[in-house]
Amino acid sequence: MGMQRKPTSFDIAQLAGVSQPTVSRALRGESGVNPATRLRIESIAKQLNYRVDKAASNLRTRHSQTLALLFFEDPTSDDSLINPFFHSMLGSIIRTCAEHNHDLLISFQQLSSDWHTDYEDARKADGLILLGYGDFELYRARLKALRDAGTHFVRWGSVLAEGAGLTIGCDNRGGGGEATRHLLGLGRKRIAFLGTASSHYPEFHERYRGHAEALAGAGLSVDPALQIDAITTEDSGAAAAQALLDGGAHFDAILAASDLIAIGAMRVLQAAGKRIPEDVSVIGFDDIPAASSASPPLTTVMQDARLAGRTLVETLIGRIREKPVGPALLPTKLIVRKSCGA
Amino acid sequence: MGMQRKPTSFDIAQLAGVSQPTVSRALRGESGVNPATRLRIESIAKQLNYRVDKAASNLRTRHSQTLALLFFEDPTSDDSLINPFFHSMLGSIIRTCAEHNHDLLISFQQLSSDWHTDYEDARKADGLILLGYGDFELYRARLKALRDAGTHFVRWGSVLAEGAGLTIGCDNRGGGGEATRHLLGLGRKRIAFLGTASSHYPEFHERYRGHAEALAGAGLSVDPALQIDAITTEDSGAAAAQALLDGGAHFDAILAASDLIAIGAMRVLQAAGKRIPEDVSVIGFDDIPAASSASPPLTTVMQDARLAGRTLVETLIGRIREKPVGPALLPTKLIVRKSCGA
């Protein structure tokens, strides 16, 4: 009744009247096994509910068929919160891993030293998926360490100056530009940008660049009073909008560097009596689920989370298998909703 | 340089002038190792950036210091969406695992046969955390299989009739009752319940029970016309609200079995010209992030996601270590916001 030893390939072998290596070969689908033998082995294995021992298999083959997903969270957020966009990617990452018969380990990056190298050094995973940045300088140092160690990894984000690692990201610059051109097309001329333009937040920086270039393309330039720092939280977006109002500069549109920022900003603007979109058009970035149910529903630059997750996983697996894979710049798409009427 | 063989405990041993077992004992902190020797070994290990090979260690010790998180998603949702409440738990689960030096594997339940037993049978994980139900009959069958196999697992949800497994859940019945009593206290008498009352959705069933009991406690009874089925999606909530309106029954309050249902319902009600909370008071369940930023902000029965995640993990680890652990019923808390004014 149950609690006995788990069956091993030796047990199967004995019952099938063959040797252990034959069992291994048969169950792994290797060619060169007599079909009748294979059938017999498979049948017995199924009957005993046999599973290959992953630990033994990993030890022997020297790889684990496992990927590790590492979140680098902003250290200021003591919370368990993860960027909602990452949430959307997560499902896709999990599914794609399953499709490719890989397991997925998941973890936050700990503050502790060099823990990030553990996964591959300890042979827990064959490769790493890096999401987020956390502290930017630390992040870059860790990237360098990973490269030096020859670890396989992919990262979600913008290509960094030093070109470190296999980068998958969406076309932040293009998306920012498209959003701003859309606002210009609606006749808006005083467009505020809510989100850090610093290169320490590479995606935001790229979005800002696209924004600025679009303005320039229309013969306009960025008014420094209309660029307010914010990070990806609602509260930060609210604070930025408040600062914008307090600053007293005139504005008729907002491009937020993320949906959360936009949602926080809309709340403050509405509380201050601004009508959206009549007085202020608002566009966000990401297209998280909350965007479509905001009031008014938020126009936003969509990143295809499903494609993103799939691309990350498949690129990493390709990399592990030494196939020729490269970075990818995924397209964005402007989703027009009511927050940005004429 | 990098690409050479990873150091093993033998390498450390040779450099330290001791045997491999001594290295193993020293690094594992076992007593009975000369302090000087231990220090020497630790220093060399650090210098070589040595990590214990997890595969070998797992094979030898017969456990993996790894937990597996299995989502049973509603099979009808082809999407990568996960219940937002689970998202909130996820962070807490990850952190708690890390605190206890455990890794976390994560997966959706595949449709394929008995894949759920793989994790322990294949010795990938020492225990399982089960979230969600998917198809209820299938779920119960799998629970039974896990029990029969002697697998260690905990589940999030309501205690099932057959008492299968170590269950961690919140006090759904109490929470449902508190919400309804709050509405009654506001003078509402025609309270609709949006959410399946079927026992195939155990949490919803419990919430409904609490609701019905509270009504009974006030001398009222449930009007069947005011109970509309819905599952945890905004669209389903919207459809339920529409059905309620179409049904023509009078109602002055809604208790939704989840926040997503409530948010979807509010959208439809407002579109139909109902004022919230003046015409209809609305209460949700869960307190997902979107609840506080809904318009109007949603009154809801909070489940403490952080505590939930922590309790799941710690109970499971206790179980694995054969410590005396039991099921837990976590408290809920009514969070009053504007959707439920006087």
Add this chain to the structure above:
DNA sequence: CAGCCGCTCACATACGTATTCAGGCCCGTT
């Protein structure tokens, strides 16, 4: 001085699989 004990350590081994190598069989060819 014999005997004993506690402290450190080395030797040997097991965990369950995947893979290399070699051998046996059967068939067809010359």
Add this chain to the structure above:
DNA sequence: AACGGGCCTGAATACGTATGTGAGCGGCTG
């Protein structure tokens, strides 16, 4: 009939760690 070549299988071994067992050594007791 001898030989070569496929096809299938078994014997042996390595992966890197953790642990049971026993040995050497010094100090202490009687």
